[in-house]
Amino acid sequence: NAGVTQTPKFQVLKTGQSMTLQCAQDMNHNSMYWYRQDPGMGLRLIYYSASEGTTDKGEVPNGYNVSRLNKREFSLRLESAAPSQTSVYFCASSEIRRLSGANVLTFGAGSRLTVL
Amino acid sequence: SQQGEEDPQALSIQEGENATMNCSYKTSINNLQWYRQNSGRGLVHLILIRSNEREKHSGRLRVTLDTSKKSSSLLITASRAADTASYFCARGHGGGGADGLTFGKGTHLIIQP
Numbered sequence: 001n002a003g004v005t006q007t008p009k010f011q012v013l014k015t016g017q018s019m020t021l022q023c024a025q026d027m028n029h030n031s032m033y034w035y036r037q038d039p040g041m042g043l044r045l046i047y048y049s050a051s052e053g054t055t056d057k058g059e060v061p062n063g064y065n066v067s068r069l070n071k072r073e074f075s076l077r078l079e080s081a082a083p084s085q086t087s088v089y090f091c092a093s094s095e096i097r098r099l100s101g102a103n104v105l106t107f108g109a110g111s112r113l114t115v116l
Numbered sequence: 117s118q119q120g121e122e123d124p125q126a127l128s129i130q131e132g133e134n135a136t137m138n139c140s141y142k143t144s145i146n147n148l149q150w151y152r153q154n155s156g157r158g159l160v161h162l163i164l165i166r167s168n169e170r171e172k173h174s175g176r177l178r179v180t181l182d183t184s185k186k187s188s189s190l191l192i193t194a195s196r197a198a199d200t201a202s203y204f205c206a207r208g209h210g211g212g213g214a215d216g217l218t219f220g221k222g223t224h225l226i227i228q229p
Binding site: 004033035040041042043044045048050056058090092097100101102103104105106107108109110 | 146147149151156157158159160161164166204206208215216217218219220221222
């Protein structure tokens with residue numbers, strides 16, 4: 001099983017350029033997420049999609065847009081990149097465990113983005 | 117805002133020793149989870165403890181939860197070099213919601229051979 005696949009793994013952008021990070025999962029999970037990870041800050045939620053056709057803002061949504069293309073795919077778009085968006089981006093998907101009602105996440109390997 | 121805070125930020129021990137990491141949080145939880153992140157990789161789920169549980173075991177991992185103190189600890193027994201990684205606690209909001217987890221800043225664990 002591939003799990004959660006993110007592309008690209010690395011990207012360098014100039015300020016003002018746009019780009020889309022792609023994410024796909026093959027576990028038939030309903031929910032998908034985009035986090036960013038910065039040194040000393042842990043992981044912060046950007047956007048999430050509880051199910052196909054829905055998206056919601058997380059803790060740090062400014063400067064980003066998302067699209068839940070279908071159940072498998074959830075993309076993150078930077079319309080006009082800024083140096084403050086230099087980060088490592090993680091996509092995740094989740095299942096709600098029946099017994100506990102807990103939301104357990106499976107993460108991709110990450111996409112390292114540098115904005116100059 | 118970060119709801120889970122790990123302590124210590126960094127921990128270095130000898131192989132074979134036990135490693136203990138702590139996590140504090142501010143608001144009520146449905147469950148608390150621990151994840152591991154190896155350098156340059158994504159996070160991997162380790163163990164989950166529900167708010168009505170006090171202790172949980174999985175192999176060399178032991179998790180405790182004290183909801184009155186809003187804290188949890190992760191104990192790794194008989195540490196190995198392969199345990200070198202960052203460990204994060206994550207607060208689950210529960211209620212069947214899919215609004216993600218809130219992660220702490222992590223503890224960086226180094227196991228010295």
